[in-house]
Amino acid sequence: MAITEKALSESFDNGFGTLGNAWNVDHSVKGEIKLAGHSGIMEWATGRDAGHGYGTYTVNAKVDGNQPGPGIVFWPGNDQWPGQEIDLLEVTPDGSGRQYGTVHWNEGGSDAYETRIFEGVESGVFHDYQMIWEPGRITFKVDGAEKGVITDHVPLDFASGGMNNTIGFLNNNHDTSLTVRHVEFTPLGETAPDSAPAFTPEFGPIILPAPEESVITPDVASHDGPVDWNAIAAQVMANYAATGSWHL
Ligand SMILES: [Ca+2]
Numbered sequence: 001m002a003i004t005e006k007a008l009s010e011s012f013d014n015g016f017g018t019l020g021n022a023w024n025v026d027h028s029v030k031g032e033i034k035l036a037g038h039s040g041i042m043e044w045a046t047g048r049d050a051g052h053g054y055g056t057y058t059v060n061a062k063v064d065g066n067q068p069g070p071g072i073v074f075w076p077g078n079d080q081w082p083g084q085e086i087d088l089l090e091v092t093p094d095g096s097g098r099q100y101g102t103v104h105w106n107e108g109g110s111d112a113y114e115t116r117i118f119e120g121v122e123s124g125v126f127h128d129y130q131m132i133w134e135p136g137r138i139t140f141k142v143d144g145a146e147k148g149v150i151t152d153h154v155p156l157d158f159a160s161g162g163m164n165n166t167i168g169f170l171n172n173n174h175d176t177s178l179t180v181r182h183v184e185f186t187p188l189g190e191t192a193p194d195s196a197p198a199f200t201p202e203f204g205p206i207i208l209p210a211p212e213e214s215v216i217t218p219d220v221a222s223h224d225g226p227v228d229w230n231a232i233a234a235q236v237m238a239n240y241a242a243t244g245s246w247h248l
Pocket residue numbers: 010011012013030031032180181182
């Protein structure tokens with residue numbers, strides 16, 4: 001399988017676009033997706049090389065509400081947790097509405113983590129959230145301003161002998177929501193493109209533990225009905241076996 005060090009740029013002008021696997025996510029407004037209540041969208045975490053590695057991750061998004069619920073979550077490529085989860089946005093549980101970033105790791109079978117509070121970042125408006133993942137260093141920025149740096153327990157990416165992470169968005173609170181208008185990934189050492197590159201599905205599909213009442217829309221804009229998650233996964237695996245690429 002090819003290492004997926006490819007740029008990604010998703011504007012949500014065509015439904016879920018490159019992030020085709022979602023449950024309970026609203027894409028009725030062209031150019032954005034909205035997660036409210038219990039909802040999520042994520043690339044498939046199919047193995048250590050799923051998703052993306054070192055580089056710059058930029059997400060234009062808006063949090064509404066001041067409670068935990070919304071998340072910009074980079075999930076471990078191998079879908080194992082506790083593990084290599086990196087969160088570009090969560091909300092503190094103290095009612096202050098403060099936002100923060102986190103690096104998680106597996107410490108002897110238990111979840112361990114380190115956080116950085118994003119001081120002065122307000123909810124209710126769109127911000128550019130950015131994570132720069134480099135060897136030994138993760139930097140969080142909001143609207144171009146550095147909000148925190150973590151240098152301990154920074155994982156190696158797949159190309160360096162470690163594991164990649166998949167891009168995802170979650171919301172699990174009826175009093176909060178997360179609206180996302182743009183997602184971009186630029187591999188380390190490359191310059192962000194001036195215009196969105198054509199999407200290729202190779203960084204492709206997704207997986208997360210499916211919630212009990214999944215409403216998944218895997219086939220991008222073609223249907224919105226409930227879908228059997230296991231059947232989708234089986235089809236993706238079959239396609240991969242037959243063609244060498246992940247697709248539905
Ligand atoms: Ca957009």
